[in-house]
Every structure is written in C-alpha cells, then in structure tokens.
Amino acid sequence: GEEPADEANGGNEPAASDFLPCIVSDAGGFDDKSFNQLGYEGAKQAADEFGVELKPVESNSENDYAPNLESLVAEGCDVIVTVGFALAAATKESAAANPDIEYVLIDDSADGGEDGQTFDGKADQPNIKPLLYDTAQAAFLAGYAAADFSKTGKIGTYGGMPFPTVTIFMDGFKQGAEYYAEEKGKDVKVVGWNGKDGSFTGGFEANEAATNTAKQIIDQDVDVILPVGGPIYEGALTAIEDSGKDIAMIGVDADLYETDPNTQEVVLTSILKGMKVSTYEAVKAAGEDNFDFEPYVGTLENDGVGIAPFHNFEDQVSESLQSELDEVKAGIIDGSIPVTSYLNQ
Amino acid sequence: MIAATDDAVRESAGYLFAAPTDFFAAVWEAVWGAYTALFRGAVYNDRVDDFATQIRPLTETLKYSGPLIAAGLGVGIGFRAGLFNIGGRGQMLLAGAAAGYVGFKLDLPMIVHLPLAIVVGMAVAALWGGLAGLLKARTGAHEVITTIMLNWVAYYLVLWALKQSYLLQTPGSANPKSLPMKDTAILPDLLGDRFNLHLGFLLAIVAVAVMWWVMNRSTLGYRIRAVGESPTAARVAGIDVGRTYVTVMLIAGALVGLAGVNQTLGTTTSGVTPDLDAGIGFDAITVALLGRSRPLGILAAGLLFGALKAGGFTMQTSENISVDLVLVVQSLIVLFLAAPPLVRAIFRLPSKEAK
Amino acid sequence: MVSKKTPIIVGVLTLALAIILLRRGKSGDTTFRLARDSDFVQLPDVVLPGMVSAWVLLIVCAVMAGLSVLAYTRTRPTPAWVLAVFAFAWMAGFLCWAAIGGRLSVVSLFASAIALAVPLVFGALGGVLGERAGVVNIAIEGQLLFGAFAAAITASTTGSPWAGLIAAMVAGALIALVLGLFAITYYVDQVIVGVVLNVLVVGLTNFFFRQVLTPNAASLNSPDRLSVIPIPVLGDIPLIGPVLFRQTPLVYLLYGIVALVAFALYRTRWGLRVRAVGEHPMAADTVGIKVNRTRYRTILLAGAIAGLGGAYFSLVSVSGFNREMTGGAGYIALAAVIFGKWDPIRATLAALLFGFASNLQGVLKVLGSPVPSEFMLMLPYVVTIFAVAGLVGRSRPPAADGIPYRKE
Amino acid sequence: MKLELRGITKRFGSVVATNRISLTVEPGEIHCLLGENGAGKSTLMNVLYGLYPADEGEILLDGEVQHFTGPGDAMEAGIGMVHQHFMLIPVFSVSENVMLGHEATGFAGTLDLAAARERVREISERFGFHIDPDALVEDLPVGVQQRVEIIKALSRDAELLVFDEPTAVLTPQETDELMEIMRQLKEAGKAIVFITHKLREVRAVADRITVIRLGKVVGEADPKATNAELASLMVGRPVELVVHKGEAQLGEDAFVVEDLRVVDAAGHVNVDDISFTVRAGEILAVAGVQGNGQTELTEAIMGLQDHVTGSIRLDGKELRGRSVRKVLDAGVGFIPEDRQVDGLVSSFTIAENLMLNRSFKSPFVRRGAVRFDVLREFADEKLKEYDVRARDIDSEAGELSGGNQQKVVVARELSRDLRLLIAAQPTRGVDVGSIEFIHKQIVATRDRGVPVLVVSTELDEVAALADRIMVLYRGKIVGIVPGDTPRETLGLMMTGERPKDVVA
C-alpha cells in the first residue's frame, strides 16, 4: 500500500477534469491487505491517470453502507466502486435511485432479483458492473504446485472466517492437490479444509489466533500452508519462523512477495485475484465514457486470476512443475479439468 | 478551507515525530472545523435550498438514534438493577436474526407480519439476556463474563445459521446473507419515501415512555431500583433478588432486541448479516451511562449519538476527515460531556490568567 | 452445606463422554507426540489404541464421579485430587478418541495454550491491579491496542524489540493516565471513560496506521520479533521444558510479573495500601493514606502491564501492527479478572483456561472434528460460561470498585 | 495534650452541621459530648480529625493553631479516633487493619506482619482484650471490631483520643471494660473525647460534659447531674427515661418456635434446637452477647436463612420454608439490626423507604403502579408522628443521622397491620429522646395484642421492655426468666452459666 501517502497534497489542487470516481469500503477498511485495499489501489491508479481526485469513504459497520453511498451521490460521484458482497444490497438500492451513476461492485453479482431468488446471470440494476473472480481456478493451480512441492505429502490451509470469498480459495486448493494426487498416484493430504468446513481463526486480525492456527496445522507435518484472509498470513509467517522447519507459504489476492517483502523467504507463490487491475479498468472505462455493464468474471482464461511466479523457490520446485501447471491451466480453461466453486455450482 | 486543515493534519502526521505539536494543533483545528460538518450532517443542511433536504440530516439523526435509544434503555435498566449488560451485541444479533427469519420466511398480511416479526425478535433477545440473568440468579455467575461470552456464542450461532439454507441463508447463494425482508415486515417510513426515518424511531420513543413509567411509577421499577441500590435491604424487604435479576435481564434483552429488530426490519432491510449489530450494542453502554440510566437521559444521549453518527458521514465525505478521526472526535465529545468540571476547568483557565 | 454442583457436573461430563464413545466409535490408533523435533530430549511418540484407551480413561472418570457422589452423601466436598484425576482422565480420554488416526502434539497443546493466554494474562493483571485499587478498567482493550501500536513503531524505529516493550508500557500507562484524569480527578463514571477510551484508541491507531504506518511500513512497522529464547537446562526438561521454558522473553517476563504482582499485592506495604484503597477508601484515608494518589499510581502500573500485553500482539504473535489487531482480547481479559475473583493468580488461571479452550478448539478442528467450525469457535466462550456458572459461582469485587472517592 | 476548638462551623449544602462550636479538652480529662441524633457531634470530630475542612474556626493543640489537610496530619499531631461507623477493612485481618498507614516493613517493602501481630498482642494484653491478630475483621462480632478500632488508635500512641459512640454495639460487660480502659488512658495523661447516648456511661466516666443541640453548644452539664437532667438538657424537653408499661394482657400462644436449628453455609450450627413461645400481648426479650445466634434466629424466622429445620408457627400457620415475602405477608414486622445494610436503601427517599416491604400490595400499590399520592401523604404523617428530623420526605435516607434512620425503619414496621413484631437492636445508636419514643411504640404494639420479640444486647433496654427474657448462649437457650430478673443474674447467664435460683 503506497497510495495513501501521496494523497497529502490532493486536496488543494483543482481537479484536472470534472470526472469524480469514488469508492466505498466494507467494514474492513482500505488497509485490510485484501479486497478493499486492492480495489482502492486500482481505483486510485485510474484516478491518478486522469489527474483527478478519488473520493474514498470507509464504512465502520453495515449501517454505514447506505448513508455512505448516499453522501457520495450527494457529492456528485460519476462512478462508485463498492467493495464486497456486504455492500450488494446497498449498491442495488443506490443504483436504482441513481440511474445516471455507474457502479462497480466487487465480489458480488448483484443478482437475485427483487425476491433475492431470481438469478438471471445479470446484475439486478442495469448500471451496476459486478466484478467477480473465480479464484478457485487459480487456487487449483496453487494446490497442484503445493502438492508437488510438498515432501511430507501434507499441505494445509486455514481461513479467517468461513465466508465464500475465503473458502473459494480453500476449495480450489484442495481440488488442485487432489487432482495432483490422482494424476501422480501419490498420497497427498490436505489439512484444514475438507471441502465443506475447516480451520478458521475466527476473524481477520493478525493475532495469536492466526499464529496458533498455523502452528496447529504445521504440527500435522504440513510443509506448505495457505492462509486465506487479509493479514492473517502474518500469523503463518510467525508460525513458520518458530517451527524452525522449511515450510512454504502461499499468498492470496496479490503477490505477497511484492507486497510484503518480509515474506520473500517463504512464499512459494501467491494466488492472484486481479481486483486491482479490473477495478482500475472499470474506473478507467467509466472515465473514458465507454463503461459496460457486463458482469466481469476473472478467470484463468482472461488473466483475472492466476498464480504468481515462484520467485525464490524457482530452483526448488521440480523442473517439470511449470510446464505441468501450464497444461493444467489450459485444461481448466478448455473445461477438460473441472474446478467447482460457489460461482459455478 | 476545512479540507485544507485536514490535509494539514495529514501532512503534519507525516512528520509527527519531528514536530508533534504541529500535528496536534492541526488535529485540533480539523476537529474544530469538523463541527460545522457534523452539524450540517446531523441537524440542518444550510447548503441546499429546499426545506426537505435541509432538514433531512435531522431525520437521519433520528433514524440512527432509534436503535441507540432502545439498546441504551436495555443497558440502562441493567445498570439500575446493578447489572452490567455488555451483551448488547449478542442480544441484537439474535433479535435481528429471529425477526429477519420471520420477516423473509413468512407470508402474512402486514398487520400480523410486522408485529409478529418484532415480537419474535424481541422475545429471542429477551431469552438470551434472561439466560445471563438466570445464570447470575442461580449460580452467581457474573453477568459481565456471561454476557461477553454470550456475545461470541450468538455471533457464531448467527454465522452458522447464515450458512444453513433451511435457516437464514439465501437459497442458491453462498454468501452469509439472508433474503431481504418482505414488504409486509418492513417498518414503514414515517415521513414518506424521501426520508429514511422509519417506525423504529417511534418504537424507541414508545420504549422510552414505557420505561419511564416502569422505572418511576411502577412497583416493578421500584423493586428493580431497590435491588440495584441495596440488594441486602431488598431481600429483607421480601423482594426476590434473583427473580428480579432474571426479570431485568429479560426486559433488557427485549429492549436491546428492539434495537436489533430495528436494524433488520428498518434500517437495513436487505437481509440478515452477521454484522447487523453495527457496534450499537457497545455504543449503548456509553449511551446508557451518559444518560445516567434514566429513560429521558438515555433519550437525550441517544439523540446525541445519533447526531454524531449521522454527522460522521458528512464529516468523512465532504470534509475528507477519515472515518477513524470521526471516531476520535466522537469519543472526545463524549468524554468532555461526561466531565463538566473538566470543561469548566479548561474554560476557566483563560479567565484566571486574565486576572 | 456442601454444594451438589460438583458431583452433578462430574457425573454429567462422564455420561457425555460415554455417549460420545458409544455413539461415535472409531477405530485406529492415536499418536501422542511428547516432544518437538527441535527438542533436546526426544521422547518417543506414544501410540495408543484409541478406543480402548478412551474406555479405560472413561472408567477412571466414572470411579472419580462415584467418589464425588460418595463425598457428597457424607456431606463433604469432593477432594481436590479426585477432581484433578477426573479432569485429567476426562481430557485424556476425550483426546484419545478425538485424535484417533491423527497426531496430537502434547507439547503444543499446552505451549500454545500459554501463548494464546499471554496477552490475556497481561491484560487481566492490569485489570486486577486497577480494580483492587477501586478503579474499574474497561479500557484494557485500549491499553492492549495502544501498547501493540507503540511497541511496533518503537521497535521498528529503534531496531530493538526491548525498546518496543518499554514503549508499550508507556503507552498503556498513558491510557491509564487519561482514565485516571477523568475517573479519579473528575469523578466521571469509570465505565464510560473505559468504553470511550477503547473507541478513542481504535480511532487513533487506525488513523495513524493508515496515514503513517502503511506508507512507511518498512521503517515504522517492521519490528524485529522477540524470538523464542530457550532457557538453558530448564528448557531441556522433557515435556515441561518445551511447554514452559521455550518461549519468548515476554512470556518469561510474564511469569515474573505474575509472581511479583501476586507477592506485592498480598505481602508488601504497597499491596496492603492498594487493597485498602479499593476496599474502603474512607478507612484508608482515616489512617493517612492518600487515596487518589495511590489509585493513580496503581492504575499507571496496571496500564503499563496491560500495555506489555499489547506488545505481545505486534512483537511476538506477528511482527508489526495491524488495525484493531487485539480483536476483543481486552474484554476477555476483563472477564478473566472477574472469573479470577480479582486475584492475580486466579485471573492468570482463568486466562489460561480460556487459552487452553481456544487452542483445543483449533486442534480438534485440525484433527477433523465433525462439528461445524462455528460451533468449534464457540468452544472457549462456552467453556468459560460453564466454568463460571459451575465452579466459580459468586464472586465479590473489591468493595469500593468503581466508586470515585470524594470526601464530602 | 490540650485541645481547643474555636468557633468551628461546618456546612453541608444548606445544613449547618456545626455552628461556631468551641470546646476545650485538657490532658487527663474525659470530656463527654452529649446531643441528640444529628446534633453535629460526629461532624465536629471529623473536622478535628482532618476528614472535613472547617468552613470557619480553628483547631489548637497545646495552643498552636493546626492546619490539617487530611487525617494523616491529624494523626501525625497525635490525634486518634474511633469512628462511629467503623473504619475497618472487612477483608483484612486484625493485624493488617492495625498496621495500615504505618506499616512496619522488611526487605523490599515486604510487610512485617509479625511485628504487627506483636503490637496487637501487646496492646490487647495491656487492656485485657482477647483478640486473634490473624482473624479477618469481617468474621468478628461487632464488639470485637470495636476493640480493633481502639487498638488501631492506641497503636499510634495518640495523645488525644476521640471515641465516637463506641458503646453502641457493646455488651454491658464490654462497655464496662471500655470504661475501664478509658480511665486507664486518662490516668496515662491522655485527653479523651467521648460521645455516647447512654447517660449511665456519661455519669460513670465523664469529667466534663458539653451538650450540643442543633449544631450549637447549649451548655455544660455537671457529671453529677441526674439522668433526667442530662436527658432534658440534651433534648430540650423533659424525657421519661423509663417507659411506663402496664401489666401485659396475655392472649393465647400466638408465636411458637419448636426445635429450631439453623446451620450456615460452612456447616456451623448457629441456632441449636431452640423452642419458645411468645403469647399475644407479650414482649419476649432475647438477651445475650452479640454473636450467640440472635441474628440467625431472627433471620430464620424471616425466611432469610437457607438451612433451617424445626418449626416456626404464627397463629397456627407454619412460617418455616416460606419466602421472605410470604412471611411479611403473614403480618410479621421486622426491624433488622443493621439498618444501613438491611433496613434501608440509603439512596432512596424517606418516602420510598417507607414502602420498602410493601411493594406488592395496597395501600401503596394499585395494579402494578406505585400510588405516590397515598405514599406521600403517609410519609408526611409518619415524619411528624415519629419526629424524624429531616428536611422533608424527599430527603435521602442516607443523609439522615443514625437515630433518624432508625425512626424511619420503626415507623415503617409499626405502621403495618402486624401479627408479630421482631425488633432487633431497635434503639442502637439512638438518642434518649428517640429511645423513649421507640420504646413507647413497642409497648403500644404489645398492648394491641401483638406478640413481640425484642433482641437486644442492651440490658437497660431488655429491662425496660421485657415481660419475659430469654438468654441465648452459643445458639442455645440458657434460660427463660421473668422480666424483672436482676442485671447481675442476666449478666451471668449471658456467659452461659445458669444460676440455680433461676426458674425457667
């Protein structure tokens, strides 16, 4: 997160154009090391390119969503990015009331109709563009890589809270590992997620619960671990350090190797969720007046999701791994390798 | 201009360690400037022309006050009986979830549906609060512990229910969110569509009136006060202290429950979520204390807090004051309001120097 | 009169375990790991036939339950050793069953329980001290958070985690000072001040985290962690060593502080005066003790201790500060204060029980418990409620707790 | 040390508690302060002790003006005080209480408890107290707590000692012992201020007597003056010291207790198989040293004790096992011994306190609502009838002086339709004028045909009221004797001995 710093002189300068992009966070705030932050960075990047100010508003609770949107409307925003499924309802409402404003909704389809049960694959309001990410696909690759990398044959994962945006990673990870096991006829065990339920720290704070959950998983002889949920990966980092063993970690959302240099020693790879890029593009399109309201679903195919390079582990993973991953990726893209997640069930 | 001062805050924050005084001066200026924004967001917006929009902030304040008042009453009645109910969060969550369940699941005419949803929500919360009361009466378990723990239990319970499609989860969706409320279960708007103010506020006012009567006029209130002031004397006077604790916690739960109901059926009708309490359960403690646990005091404190909340949005969006500083400003206001002698001391200081 | 509670609880627990074993029998062995890979003495793993062992332990439980009932019928309280044996056998039996087919590290089971409890113990000690002097400290959460914040920044800028610890203490004491100013000097309701201070600290730390720490993460928010420093010899004792003496210095500091606070509170002039002021300030005043000065001093110390607990979050659990990273630990600490009946040792035990239950929850989940994770996450809270209702019962706070002292 | 108070004025809001009071106390003198409840005696002493700053006036010790900022300064100057409301910390041991504030310490501030114990023992021995230095104060009977207070004052070698109503909670023997101690202290050259409502005591030890009324000194009295003279000086009107009571008109056996046994949570038997009967129109006084089961007996009758066996019948109906509320509903009036803890809610107004145990039924309740109009009318009436000295019925009970608080409790209990009255220590800490009044009310209740059980450690009171006297010792009945049994015999029985000539 570099952006907030150079905001300091934003207020005094007159806007270069009268385009006003805005963004509302969910209760996690823009420094959640996850979707709020990436969404913010993407929107900010677009705003900077236009030379305009981005109006960011944070929410403290779900009570704040609607009023925050309202006050942004009052401020004359042209495009409003809303982050998280929690904002879906408020976004729909605001969108209905303000058909001239363009909305970008991250991580929810805004679908379900009046009664919440009529799914037509489109956002319920025509001026909402949903940004969705089938991260299970990317996590599948990560699971495959982890299974290949693991020497103990045990890999683990844990999440902050059992929310679908969290468990979708765990789902793909497990499927990928199982696919590997089947293909190679090896025994690979996934600890911490059984396809339905698993280990959770009970929150998205980087605290002892996060560290301890990681330790418990490591205690099961796991040597690759995937923590899912904002800053809880920091707990895994600590647990790895304390274990004194060679354990690799897999990051989520962005390339952890880049965003947190402290992790460079241990990140095997990261599961990328292209929120920054897609938000950037959506805001940019809005600023250039060629906004479209087609739901965006990030997949391996459109590079909306993916996995990061192995960086320091480049020479530790098996030689054929990268090419195998490319094959698997192609398989997923052409549908020959099915990956299930809540987005396509 | 005010925006500029806030930028000054940010700038000085950058070199905080070099010149802390600059920073705090900037904060103070920003805080001062924030008041106008607060006022504009909470009471009366002088920047627009038509009357309805001008007073809209006031209606927003009232909307936010509703649950704060109701929950404040729930915490306050506990204090009157000598019980510290930190369980607002759990009680609200369960109330909201239960009311929400009735609200989206059943098909009934409004005249039945809405009251039923409200009553079910309040009843569930009452039982949850009553549980803490019962534990206290039966085993002596301290209500501070049990209510804190029950908050978490309620939270995970609701979270779990939100994953079960036969309970709260929207069928076909994976998100922990229920269906939106049916129209027949939504608290109607009081001033028409243009305003968000809904019946929940009136219910809270009714609760204030009822509580005022109960605490000041009824024998039940008399007994509650007696138990709160002197459990020993109350016991000798034939008042069953344990039973009174249970009664109080039942009522407290129901009142806090009203706040939860207000959330799902009034403020955010789009469905039950695990965050529906929105921190009100904890704010209610301050509201109750600031209102000295008296119904009318709680009404006033609730209105103040409602204004702080409503004004906070304007502070954030139009003055670029970060939501975190909004919290800071709010807590400073409460602290200084609670300490009139300190405020006097601060303001007397210059006059002394003048002499 | 002997309470019926104990035999009833013991009986119900025995029955519950029996039902679990009957209904959900599994087959396979249970592996208990008694050492970590890094340990000096490598005790071998213990492999037990899971079901058989569980049944044997259940029988032990049943015998103990019988003894408890017997004691009750003779109107005697259940002997402590019976309870101890019961607790051990029950837990062991349950784990034998739960970990069938898996590996359970006994060292981790306890070491992690301590780790989870550390900030709670610091917070609870801070709470105990404050309340013993008659000042209710709801602001433990704020002190933890501010301590974590100050520790991270200071340790990063100075490059020394030890400086971080000192900063954490100062930060905690600072919050205590504000609490004192309002609650002691201006008689503002202590609970209001506490609750509001928590909000204030959240606001301030969030603000600085974003505006200052995040942009300058490398220089301001990447402290060196306090790493594990095994104590020579002690740390090599099998089982006990790795559990107690292969921890971070902050944990050793905690042992010292718990002992010191417990000692000072009951055995020194300072402690006598603190307790006097919390029980009957007027009486203390009549013998010439400056009530409010004593209260100030005590809460400042209490704040410093709680602040240290904050450092655990940002210097031990993870390295660096994160917004609202204490996540309600201060409230749990508050519960531990009361659960521990305002006694430093008991409060420590209460926090440890909570830590154990949280850890157990995670361990069971990793081992593949069929119970939904939401219910597993509830475990520590539910255990606390049962413990308080079943074992602790009525507890009496210091008589003048929460009451400002004014003379007229 | 010579004490001089000059023109001390202390106001609480609009109340002038002491109004330009001047007083001199010489070394080796016992100076008694007499005055009604609320006259301002305690306030004056608290000013002297540095607890309250005086609004006007000055304090001189050996001719030097003192400026006390707190009790610490006063103690430093050699003043010791035994407070009317004990300044002891209940959860501390005797030694800890005694050492508090001037602790002997060893290495690194550790308490030297051994030294404190020694000090307690030494002083106890000097004055013949029997006190276990390690006992927790809360476990001690009030009489013993009183001694701890005295030891506290003595342990600091005070030159001027203030005793604020120290005898209110003492047994006759204990009182005599205390008088003896005061004489010893006086011999040792200490100056003593002694506050009491008991004229017998005043006449026994006083060298000089100052009478205070309504915050002002109304004069000095001669220690040789008669009780009646002292009493009328104090109250400002003639007082009847012995209540005239007619022959009891005995009715049937209205209140029958059989084989009553009360066990506490720790398993101690506090009331051990006792049986007695009180007839309608009779006062049975329960005498005994504090802590011999009286408290548990009354509480068991009221339904306030948990482990009670035996039978308690009122008008043939069993009371045992009923809730407190049902016992009250059966027409039992109860004046608890500790009015501050059990009898009143101190933050409630007088009016609210007057309906404390009638919050369920008429006259003050109608359909769940309190009838404040009826209550206020009633309260106004009782305030006058019982001469409660308070601003008005909206004064908080906690603001009243002890005697006036007691009157509120008595007024509440006696104005109910009683079938039985239980009065525990009904006049503890109450001034002579009020004692007279309260005694009259109790006798009047008897004369209405109500059985009355009076518990008192005060032999004067027992003698004044009792038709028959039951002496308790260690939870057992020593004997039930006629009302005119001589003091000496009763005193002996209270130690557990049963003189042969006593008929049951």
Ligand SMILES: Nc1ncnc2c1ncn2[C@@H]1O[C@H](COP(=O)(O)OP(=O)(O)OP(=O)(O)O)[C@@H](O)[C@H]1O
């Ligand atoms: N001893 C008591 N202490 C406190 N509250 C009580 C007590 N007894 C009853 N209540 C409360 O008073 C209300 C009325 O209860 P209930 O119907 O038992 O009263 P009642 O009809 O006057 O009594 P009863 O039927 O026993 O004569 C209830 O809210 C109950 O909880």
Ligand SMILES: Nc1ncnc2c1ncn2[C@@H]1O[C@H](COP(=O)(O)OP(=O)(O)OP(=O)(O)O)[C@@H](O)[C@H]1O
């Ligand atoms: N802290 C206080 N605040 C307000 N009024 C007080 C306070 N203390 C005493 N008073 C009032 O001052 C007056 C004198 O009270 P004080 O306690 O000195 O009486 P007293 O002579 O000691 O009576 P008693 O014999 O009952 O102990 C009374 O009217 C009392 O109500």
Ligand SMILES: [Mg+2]
């Ligand atoms: Mg007095």
Ligand SMILES: [Mg+2]
């Ligand atoms: Mg009834």
